[in-house]
Amino acid sequence: MKVIIAMKGCEFSIGLSPQEPILEIKNKIQHSHGIPVSSQTLTVCGWELIDGLDLDDYPLISEGTKIYLSTKHTPLVLQQHNGKIKITVKFSARKIDIEVDKTDSVRSLKEKIHIVDGTPIKRMTLFFSGSEMEDDYRSLVEYGIGEFSEIIVFLKNMTRVVAEPPIRRLDLVVQTSSSLLNAAKISVEMNDTSTVNEVGKLLQERNVLPCDDYIFIHKQRLMRDQCSLRWHGVQNGDYLYIFKGTVTRGG
Structure with missing residues (x-):
């Protein structure tokens, strides 16, 4: 299978077998890109891949998975996406500035707006760059939200609020x-x-x-x-x- 190796400024694909040792992956990167094995750190979902394990010890890695590569002299790419940022939340007659994590979901953003402003979560519909933001598990950075981005809040009438879905x-x-x-x-x-x-x-x-x-x-x-x-x-x-x-x- 092929995975994507992402490092600062570039990405490249690499073919691996399911039983590939993590150390062998680093050896391949050294051979193809000249990065010493001793200076490499590989991470997926914020978790470092350990030299003593094999690829099949990480069931979350599959075809097309992005593995982040950093060196001792390069900050982790993943950490660039995990930092806190300040955004502006704009209502029809006011706006507030709040600090969020780039890894926050839309739902957790609504929870923070509720804590800061008191607006009921069920009344909020959020828009960014003209598009509605869904209450799914995607992070804010996946929506393209960065430092000083502006989120628009539309408020639903309470009579139109849909009840929470039943427990499944x-x-x-x-x-x-x-x-x-x-x-x-x-x-x-x-x-x-x-x-x-x-x-x-x-x-x-x-x-x-x-x-x-x-x-x-x-x-x-x-x-x-x-x-x-x-x-x-x-x-x-x-x-x-x-x-x-x-x-x-x-x-």
Whole structure:
């Protein structure tokens, strides 16, 4: 399969086998681009790829996945996307400036607007560059939002507000990596309003997970412990991947 290696100022594709050692990937990069193995750091979803593991230890990596490459002399490309930015939120008669993370979703942006301004989340419809922003799991940076971007807020009439969708039961497959356990697949059933933390507690009760030091990934995106499966856009039959480690967001 082919993946995309992204570094500051350029991207290039590289062919890999599913059992490719991480160290061998770095050797290929050194051979093709002259970057010493000792200075390379590879990351996916904010998690560093470890030299002692193989590619199949990372089930979230598939055809076309973007792997970020940095060197000791180059800041992580991923960190450039994870920083805090200031944006302007404009209402019909006022505007406010707030600080957000580029990795925030539209839903979490609405939550921050509610905290700062008190506007009910259900009344908000957000627009950027003339297009409506959906309450999905895409990050703000994926919408093209950067420092000093202006978000327009339209308010719905309360009589027209659509009720929250009913709670749904989701049949999910949890895939653990060999670095955490023995690459097991576990079927779980959860409400879509359940948080990622609640999924973790259920797996701990089944003696599947340790008490700490693990992260959840859904569709190549890091999941947040206190947010619901619905918030992350998880659908019936989806896979959730678990890896050993912790992630510190850039600031």
